[in-house]
Amino acid sequence: MNVLARGGGMLVVVLVVVGGTAGLGALAGLGGTMILAALTALFCFIAANGGPLGSDLKVLAVFAPVVVVGAAGPRLLGQVSHAAAIALLVVVVFAAALLPALGARYVTVGLGLGLASVFGYGFQLTGAASVAQILGAPALAIGVVFVLRLLQGVRDPGGPTRAALADALAGPDRQSAERAVRLWLADRPRRWQARTVAAGLRCHGTAAVLRDRLRALDADQAAEVTAVLDAVERELATLAEAVRPKTAPKLAEIHRVEPRGTLPGNTRVLVDDLWTAVDAVRDAVATRDESLVDLPHHLVRTVLGREAAGALSWRSAQLRHAVRCALGMLLAAVVVAFRPGDPLTVSFLMTTFAIMQPEWRDTLAKVWQRVAGSVAGAVVLVLALWLLPNSALLPLGLVALLVGFPFMQAQPLVFNGCIVLMSVSVNAVTKHLDPGATLVEYVLLVALAVAIALLFGFAAVPGVPKPPLSQRFADATAAMAALLTAVSARLKNGPGGDPREVGPRFREAVRAHQDLVKPEPGTRAPDDTRRDAVEDSAEGLRGLAASAGALLRRGTGSAELAAFTEETATALATGTAPPDRPDLTDEEERLLADLVLADALRVSHGRTVLTSLMKVIHFPARNRDNPNSTLNG
Numbered sequence: 339m340n341v342l343a344r345g346g347g348m349l350v351v352v353l354v355v356v357g358g359t360a361g362l363g364a365l366a367g368l369g370g371t372m373i374l375a376a377l378t379a380l381f382c383f384i385a386a387n388g389g390p391l392g393s394d395l396k397v398l399a400v401f402a403p404v405v406v407v408g409a410a411g412p413r414l415l416g417q418v419s420h421a422a423a424i425a426l427l428v429v430v431v432f433a434a435a436l437l438p439a440l441g442a443r444y445v446t447v448g449l450g451l452g453l454a455s456v457f458g459y460g461f462q463l464t465g466a467a468s469v470a471q472i473l474g475a476p477a478l479a480i481g482v483v484f485v486l487r488l489l490q491g492v493r494d495p496g497g498p499t500r501a502a503l504a505d506a507l508a509g510p511d512r513q514s515a516e517r518a519v520r521l522w523l524a525d526r527p528r529r530w531q532a533r534t535v536a537a538g539l540r541c542h543g544t545a546a547v548l549r550d551r552l553r554a555l556d557a558d559q560a561a562e563v564t565a566v567l568d569a570v571e572r573e574l575a576t577l578a579e580a581v582r583p584k585t586a587p588k589l590a591e592i593h594r595v596e597p598r599g600t601l602p603g604n605t606r607v608l609v610d611d612l613w614t615a616v617d618a619v620r621d622a623v624a625t626r627d628e629s630l631v632d633l634p635h636h637l638v639r640t641v642l643g644r645e646a647a648g649a650l651s652w653r654s655a656q657l658r659h660a661v662r663c664a665l666g667m668l669l670a671a672v673v674v675a676f677r678p679g680d681p682l683t684v685s686f687l688m689t690t691f692a693i694m695q696p697e698w699r700d701t702l703a704k705v706w707q708r709v710a711g712s713v714a715g716a717v718v719l720v721l722a723l724w725l726l727p728n729s730a731l732l733p734l735g736l737v738a739l740l741v742g743f744p745f746m747q748a749q750p751l752v753f754n755g756c757i758v759l760m761s762v763s764v765n766a767v768t769k770h771l772d773p774g775a776t777l778v779e780y781v782l783l784v785a786l787a788v789a790i791a792l793l794f795g796f797a798a799v800p801g802v803p804k805p806p807l808s809q810r811f812a813d814a815t816a817a818m819a820a821l822l823t824a825v826s827a828r829l830k831n832g833p834g835g836d837p838r839e840v841g842p843r844f845r846e847a848v849r850a851h852q853d854l855v856k857p858e859p860g861t862r863a864p865d866d867t868r869r870d871a872v873e874d875s876a877e878g879l880r881g882l883a884a885s886a887g888a889l890l891r892r893g894t895g896s897a898e899l900a901a902f903t904e905e906t907a908t909a910l911a912t913g914t915a916p917p918d919r920p921d922l923t924d925e926e927e928r929l930l931a932d933l934v935l936a937d938a939l940r941v942s943h944g945r946t947v948l949t950s951l952m953k954v955i956h957f958p959a960r961n962r963d964n965p966n967s968t969l970n971g
Contacts, residue, residue, distance in 0.1 A: 352743055355383050359482045363475065371467050371475040378409050378454045379479035385450030386483050389443060390499045390525040391491035395484065397447060402480045404433075408455035409476035414469060416459070423459065424671040430455040431667045431691065435660035438696065443521075456667070456691050460674065460684035499525045500581050507538045507619070508578035527631040533622035534581065536932035538574070539881075540615040543939025545570060547915075548608055555602070562597035566609055569595035570616055577619050586626045592616055659696045666694055666794035670787065681765040682776070685757075686783040693791035705788050711754025712784045719759055719777055731773060735763030807872065810854045811948065815910050815941065817843070817850040818879050822907035825886045829900035844883070851879045868948060875944030881937035882906075885930055899927050906938050916942055 359379040363372025382405060386398045408430040416423035434452035437444040454476065491497070499521045545567055552560045573592055580587050594613055597606065670690040674683050693708060695701040715738075722734055742756025762780050766773035821843040854876050889903065898920040905917040916938035922928045 351383070352380060355379050355482070355486065358486075359479055362482065363478055366474065366478060368471050368475055368478070369467060371471045374409070374458060374461055374472075375475035375478045377457050377461070378405070378476045379482050381450040381454040381457070382479055382483040383450075383486065384453075385447045386487045387446070389521050390497075391487070391495035393521070393525055394487055394491070397443075398480065398484055398487065401447060401451065404430075405451060405454055405480060406473065406476045408434075408451055409458035409479075410472045412455065412459040413472055420675055424668065424675070427455060427459050427671055428664045428668045432660050432664035435663040435694075435696075436656060439656040452691055453688065456687045457684055459671070460687040462679065462681050462683065494584060496525060497584075499531065500584075503531060503534055503538075504578040504581040507534065507581060508575045529627040529629050529631050530622045530625060532631050533627075534619055536936065537615045537618035537622060539936030540932055540939075541570065541574060541612060541619065543936045543943065544608055544612045544615060546943040547939060548605070548612065551605060551608075555605075558599060559597075559601055559605075562599055563601070563605065563609070566595050566597060566612070569593070570612055573616055574619070577616075577623050580623050586624060589620060589624050592620055656696060659694075662794040663691070663694050666690060666790050669790055669794075673786065681769050681771075682761065682780055682783055685761050685780065686787055689784055689787035690790050693788060694794065701791065705792065707750040708754055708784060709788060711751045712758050712781060714751070715755035715758025716777055716781055718755065719762055719773075722759075723773055723777075728767075728773065731763040732767040735760040735767075738763070807868065807948075810850070811872065811875070811945070814847075814850040814854040814876070814879055815945070817847040818882050818941075819907045819911035821847045821886055822882065822903050822910070825889050826900050826904035826907065828890060829903060830897070844886070847879070847883055847886075851876055851883070854879070871944040871947035875941045878937040878940030878944065881933060882941070885933045885937065889930060896922065896924065896927060898922060899931065902931055903934065906934055909938060910941065913945060 356376040356379065360372045360376040363375040368375060382398065385401070386394050389397075407426075412423040412427040412430070415426055431452055434448040434455070437448035437451070458476070502521045548563055548567060552563060555563065577589070580589055592613070597609060601609070667687070667690065670687055674680070674687065677683065689708060693701060693704045695704060722730070726734070738756040738759035742753045742760070745752040745756075758777075758780065762773060762777050765771060766776045824843045854872060889899075899922060902917060902920050908914070909916045916935055919928075919931045919935050922931060
């Protein structure tokens with residue numbers, strides 16, 4: 339029932355976006371291109387949701403010209419040169435596949451841009467269309483989505499940011515933590531939210547270290563620490579609910595649970611640090627200092643730019659995925675060129691684009707969903723052709739479409755089966771085609787799309803080895819250690835140092851991070867526990883890169899902050915525990931140190947989990963200063 343409820347809400351949204359845009363397109367005289375406008379609006383709406391209102395509108399405004407070019411350009415060029423049209427389509431698909439390198443927020447942006455361009459190229463218009471109509475269709479789609487997104491979020495523009503903060507505070511995982519930080523940076527960064535993010539990450543990082551220690555404690559000590567961790571989890575859940583509303587509710591005092599017995603090592607110090615971080619979260623949530631954090635306006639753009647620079651390297655897994663997507667779409671478009679006027683062209687192209695994923699196991703999952711759904715839909719349609727008259731095909735296709743939408747996200751297999759019914763039935767009736775032959779052609783085109791997607795999804799890049807998990811982890815941590823060492827040197831020596839020493843470190847760190855989370859197709863897929871540890875560490879490394887950029891923007895820092903940064907770099911390089919946060923007087927430095935410590939703890943925790951899962955694991959690090967050094971997990 340929950341799935342149907344969520345799907346029913348999605349169906350309403352789809353009907354409003356698609357139906358409203360098609361109606362406005364008809365009134366505006368777009369003719370047959372009103373369908374192009376309606377579907378482009380749906381793809382843009384996917385890309386324009388995922389963050390606070392201001393950030394989503396900015397993303398939509400920035401990518402609006404690209405969407406117009408992607409959706410209308412290949413079709414217009416096709417009237418002059420098929421080769422030029424295919425070339426532009428391939429370029430747009432390449433850019434769409436590369437966008438996720440900028441972060442999780444741009445996954446839907448890339449998906450929306452790619453779907454809009456592929457649909458715009460492959461959709462068969464009814465009748466002729468002028469240049470103004472073809473250009474006006476995506477322009478109208480963007481305008482409609484802009485207005486709908488504005489109406490959707492105007493009552494509470496910052497709601498998604500607070501919801502992401504609450505999710506990260508209550509249930510720590512990689513997606514929620516990264517989403518919270520990115521939305522906070524994309525929105526107008528409030529000081530209380532910055533303090534909540536920093537203290538919350540410290541909480542979860544320290545709690546992860548304490549959980550790792552449970553296996554080294556005796557039964558009584560483990561029970562005492564577990565009681566502390568459970569109490570902290572309850573307090574954070576309560577504080578998370580207080581973050582969600584626009585105004586802060588009245589909060590009760592934190593009820594501390596202290597261990598009664600003696601604890602080995604610095605375990606008690608960690609417990610005290612944990613409760614101190616919880617108190618910091620409560621203070622931030624209760625006071626809600628709405629003043630803006632004094633971050634440079636170009637900080638986010640700088641971070642994104644450095645991530646993009648890291649992606650534009652032949653050693654970047656995301657770049658190689660984009661190249662494979664472009665080559666796959668090139669082959670699919672060449673196949674389409676030999677079948678002019680085929681109404682199933684758009685289904686073939688969109689299936690090819692949808693199946694190819696950055697990670698090969700995701701590609702396999704898409705293949706299974708598409709193949710199994712298509713076979714199931716084909717079986718149902720064969721039964722319908724046997725039992726029902728041809729006049730029932732069009733209603734059957736429309737009903738299948740309405741039934742399938744609630745299952746689009748929860749049950750893609752069901753959705754794909756319904757798409758088969760809709761596509762074959764509608765095209766057979768409206769184009770006066772034999773439904774049986776159309777079904778056979780549809781199944782064959784799906785099989786061809788799967789073959790193309792698998793061919794380029796698994797294709798290896800000549801001359802580029804497939805590094806194992808241990809090597810990728812070692813490269814990523816070593817590159818980040820080198821970056822933090824360079825940043826520490828700049829903090830000590832001031833901005834007069836050589837910036838050419840830092841720039842390459844940033845690019846290497848970002849590239850190694852991307853390779854860690856996006857392994858080359860054909861490498862062994864890690865199990866769930868290893869994958870969770872790697873992804874958690876990767877988000878810690880991403881956070882350290884962002885903090886490194888913020889530290890550089892200060893130009894100089896206190897000797898304590900510079901030393902702390904250098905000690906953090908040493909901990910990453912040697913696999914030892916992160917250092918304690920120094921007692922800093924400057925509030926901004928305390929915030930940056932909190933963020934650095936929280937992310938370093940996440941990396942340390944991930945390394946500990948990976949080490950515990952492998953009897954012997956060596957992380958050979960490529961260190962420019964000492965090429966023979968190794969990291970022992």
